[in-house]
Amino acid sequence: MGANCCTESHAPDNYNTYNSNGNSKREKHKISVIGTQPGSDPQEIYRFFMVGMGSAGKSTVIKQLQKLCHDRPNMYKMYDEEWNPISHEFAGHEKERYRRIIRRNVFDALAILEYYVQSWSLRPSSSSDADVIADMAGNLTASESKLERHIMNALIRLIKDPAIMAALCRRSEMIGTRQIADGTIHFLNEAKMVEIFSDSYAPSEDDIVHSRSPTTGIQDYRFSVRGMRIQIHDIGGQKVERGKLLSYITNWVSADRSGYRNFILYVVSMAEYNIPHPEHNGITLLDESLMMMQNILELQPIQNCGFMIFFNKDDVYREKLRQCAQMPALRDDTIRWLGQYMKENDKALLRKGAEVSHDSMQKVIAKKFTDAIKNVQTKRYKGIYRKFTCAVDTKMMSALFDAIEGELVNYMIDTASWMM
Numbered sequence: 001m002g003a004n005c006c007t008e009s010h011a012p013d014n015y016n017t018y019n020s021n022g023n024s025k026r027e028k029h030k031i032s033v034i035g036t037q038p039g040s041d042p043q044e045i046y047r048f049f050m051v052g053m054g055s056a057g058k059s060t061v062i063k064q065l066q067k068l069c070h071d072r073p074n075m076y077k078m079y080d081e082e083w084n085p086i087s088h089e090f091a092g093h094e095k096e097r098y099r100r101i102i103r104r105n106v107f108d109a110l111a112i113l114e115y116y117v118q119s120w121s122l123r124p125s126s127s128s129d130a131d132v133i134a135d136m137a138g139n140l141t142a143s144e145s146k147l148e149r150h151i152m153n154a155l156i157r158l159i160k161d162p163a164i165m166a167a168l169c170r171r172s173e174m175i176g177t178r179q180i181a182d183g184t185i186h187f188l189n190e191a192k193m194v195e196i197f198s199d200s201y202a203p204s205e206d207d208i209v210h211s212r213s214p215t216t217g218i219q220d221y222r223f224s225v226r227g228m229r230i231q232i233h234d235i236g237g238q239k240v241e242r243g244k245l246l247s248y249i250t251n252w253v254s255a256d257r258s259g260y261r262n263f264i265l266y267v268v269s270m271a272e273y274n275i276p277h278p279e280h281n282g283i284t285l286l287d288e289s290l291m292m293m294q295n296i297l298e299l300q301p302i303q304n305c306g307f308m309i310f311f312n313k314d315d316v317y318r319e320k321l322r323q324c325a326q327m328p329a330l331r332d333d334t335i336r337w338l339g340q341y342m343k344e345n346d347k348a349l350l351r352k353g354a355e356v357s358h359d360s361m362q363k364v365i366a367k368k369f370t371d372a373i374k375n376v377q378t379k380r381y382k383g384i385y386r387k388f389t390c391a392v393d394t395k396m397m398s399a400l401f402d403a404i405e406g407e408l409v410n411y412m413i414d415t416a417s418w419m420m
């Protein structure tokens, strides 16, 4: 185990961070070490540049890999930048950090729910618990690490408030910055909140997978999955982060060497198919993600890299489509945004409030992206590989990672047949 591995943070967002101009000082060092490690095969390394809009689920993929190192240590292992095995376990200070993040996620979600309770007039009279939250909201940063007992109790009482529950049921109508992070739903029930706000709370791996903290910069992670070495660079996708993308991608491509198999891993949140863009009329956040993907595909330096798309948040997408049966406005939105890619039969079913096969609706999203890919001018030398994913679902992600080696080897051999 590397000398510094016990002191280094292994949590997503805190590991092997690139310096501000996008160069990894460690990268050069690492290249010389891998080739000369005693007893090591001159093994291939599958290298992923993971990118997408903010909140698409990129860091959740990393957290799942870390969780799998915990659940199945014989098959999944984590490494430092010199490919020395390291502990995947979250150290005490990281658990403490996630404890704060999760409490903060819950607080933010309740503040958002309370906002909708007010603006949708869901509560007949005012609530003193809601007043406590409103008073806190401005000062939370300073005191987030030690929420006072009466505030915690007010939060727990609020989650039982029928008005808050009614707002939660209308989550698909929430837009802009006032949206609840998809993973936070996992925490929004009384039993879980009692646990989260107890003094002895230590987040489980599953809780960490559901937590939300935006990534800044570019983070470098290394794992082996059934002996196959993979290196993933996780790029922050918030608007403020996206300005650095070109320099990161150029540096990443130029660090290529023999034995690397390079892939762009583009993560898309299908849940955003109906969320209007906060700044541009007439498009959704999914459209913005699609445009970002097109811009990346136009970049000359990546034409020799494989390109994989994870269509993520399949569970949220499925749930929204299911809700179409009871929510005519959501039905209309779905037809407005996706109708041109849907079969006429399916549109008729949806209009009647009947269920449309999920398989067909997944193909609708894939078709939207395939059409956009056809408009890309820059010639590609590799095909495009796609998967529908639910990054918070450990079983699904483990099945995906278990199969990925064979799939990637086939991809490298016969890229043409992998075109979407």
Ligand SMILES: Nc1nc2c(ncn2[C@@H]2O[C@H](COP(=O)(O)OP(=O)(O)OP(=O)(O)O)[C@@H](O)[C@H]2O)c(=O)[nH]1
Pocket (backbone or CB within 6 Å): 052, 053, 054, 055, 056, 057, 058, 059, 060, 061, 181, 182, 183, 184, 209, 210, 211, 212, 213, 214, 215, 216, 235, 236, 237, 238, 267, 312, 313, 314, 315, 316, 389, 390, 391, 392, 393
């Ligand atoms: N329900 C559900 N939640 C998901 C899924 N994938 C990710 N999430 C949640 O979505 C939130 C955002 O996920 P992140 O992994 O932080 O998103 P990101 O792409 O890394 O975002 P940035 O770091 O801002 O670029 C977290 O609360 C996750 O738990 C999914 O497939 N289903």
Ligand SMILES: [Mg+2]
Pocket (backbone or CB within 6 Å): 058, 059, 060, 213, 214, 215, 234, 235, 236, 237
């Ligand atoms: Mg992230």
